[in-house]
Amino acid sequence: MALERAHGWCSPRSSVPASAPASPSTAAPGAARTALPASGPQPGTRLTEDRNVPSPHCWCGRGACNETLLSGPGLAADHLRHGGALLDARAIVDAARHGDTAAQATLDRYIERLARALAQVINLLDPDVIVLGGGLSNVTELMRDVPARWVAHVFSDVVTTPLRAAVHGDSSGVRGAAWLWRAHP
Ligand SMILES: [Zn+2]
Secondary structure, three states: OHHHHHOOEOOOHHHOOOOOOOOOOOOOOOOOOOOOOOOOOEOOOOOOOOOOOOOOEOOOOOEOOHHHHHOHHHHHHHHHHOOOOOOOHHHHHHHHHOOOHHHHHHHHHHHHHHHHHHHHHHHHHOOOOEEEOOHHHHOHHHHHHHHHHHHHHOOOOOOOOOEEEOOOHHHHHHHHHHHHHHHOO
């Protein structure tokens, strides 16, 4: 984390100077008081925190992609990488709810990573709502804890974006596909 902040990536908004001076080489006339310095926070993110734990490789050829960390199998693999037992995501969440400290740590990492990833969506798109689908949308703790965490990563003083679970749960993707089929037979 220290390295990321030194390079100006993923810094919490509290580190942005209130009156950051603009770089003379990039500032437009009259914009000097509002432009961020070239070394200031940028809209990027790294989802893994511990550089001593190898980043998971993704099918796309890169490492530590969202899919490798924020999916159910990604959560289970992260639990294993950090010394946890071979469990699926549902079992890890159940264990966390029953006081298993390793499972709680895994769920905490997941929440922080999801918060950082969705903060970038808010920074770029400012959506009216973010709806989670898939199996992990059944984890009710996410709707409460992720918005509490993304505040630190959104470049705004006020974040009102709600996080909701899909109405049709983890079947929402299949239902959507079925409706598209009816609309375009
Ligand atoms: Zn990838």
